Amino acid sequence: MFLENASRKGWIEVICGSMFSGKTEELIRRLKRAKLAHQRVEIFKPRIDVRYSEEEVVSHDANAIRSTPVESPQNILLMTSDVDVVGIDEAQFFDDSIVDVCRQLANNGVRVIVAGLDMDYTGKPFGPMPALMATAEYVTKVHAICVRCGNLAHHSHRLTSDEKQVMLGAQDSYEAICRHCFNKLTEKP
Ligand SMILES: Nc1ncnc2c1ncn2[C@@H]1O[C@H](COP(=O)(O)OP(=O)(O)O)[C@@H](O)[C@H]1O
Numbered sequence: 001m002f003l004e005n006a007s008r009k010g011w012i013e014v015i016c017g018s019m020f021s022g023k024t025e026e027l028i029r030r031l032k033r034a035k036l037a038h039q040r041v042e043i044f045k046p047r048i049d050v051r052y053s054e055e056e057v058v059s060h061d062a063n064a065i066r067s068t069p070v071e072s073p074q075n076i077l078l079m080t081s082d083v084d085v086v087g088i089d090e091a092q093f094f095d096d097s098i099v100d101v102c103r104q105l106a107n108n109g110v111r112v113i114v115a116g117l118d119m120d121y122t123g124k125p126f127g128p129m130p131a132l133m134a135t136a137e138y139v140t141k142v143h144a145i146c147v148r149c150g151n152l153a154h155h156s157h158r159l160t161s162d163e164k165q166v167m168l169g170a171q172d173s174y175e176a177i178c179r180h181c182f183n184k185l186t187e188k189p
């Protein structure tokens with residue numbers, strides 16, 4: 001679907017969805033194809049994401065690719081002077097300046113592939129993701145399987161009582177569920 005060697009370079013792709021929907025697997029797949037095409041690839045993630053590894057982007061199925069953890073989106077600009085493709089995982093954790101960083105990279109001829117959660121555990125849009133989706137040329141929404149009924153899932157349901165928007169975790173503290181199961185679980189009596 002995406003040309004590894006397009007003639008006019010520079011665009012933004014967003015991969016979004018709930019937890020366990022395959023965002024990281026899809027990001028890794030695209031980045032590995034770019035490497036096979038001899039493109040210069042750099043991968044970044046927010047430094048706070050230490051869930052599976054500090055230095056790698058790792059999927060729930062243990063696919064992994066080396067990455068650089070960064071404190072702020074500005075660091076990405078400093079480290080991408082000579083690259084063809086930039087991959088960014090867990091983009092929901094960055095502040096809004098990630099949008100302008102992605103725009104600058106794309107304007108300078110870089111293929112930018114960004115993955116992140118579109119909604120938090122309450123169902124609200126997460127951080128800079130809506131603005132990234134609006135700015136991108138290509139948006140791919142991937143889906144998990146609802147662990148309660150087998151439907152397609154697009155919600156990440158939190159299993160603990162923590163109410164902070166940011167709380168790292170995996171199957172220990174989140175499950176993927178569909179709209180109907182989410183409404184049943186969260187409706188007020
Ligand atoms: N409910 C679920 N639906 C789909 N895949 C799941 C589910 N729970 C665990 N998985 C696993 O998660 C993998 C996707 O992981 P990953 O790419 O890290 O997702 P994401 O980055 O969207 O959280 C799937 O290939 C599958 O092995």
Ligand SMILES: Cc1cn([C@H]2C[C@H](O)[C@@H](COP(=O)(O)O)O2)c(=O)[nH]c1=O
Nearest residue numbers: 018019020120121156165166167168169
């Ligand atoms: C829903 C939700 C999730 N998080 C955290 C939990 C994980 O550490 C990441 C999402 O990782 P994934 O690759 O998409 O599985 O985000 C959070 O902090 N707040 C939330 O509301």
Ligand SMILES: [Zn+2]
Nearest residue numbers: 146149178181
């Ligand atoms: Zn369901």
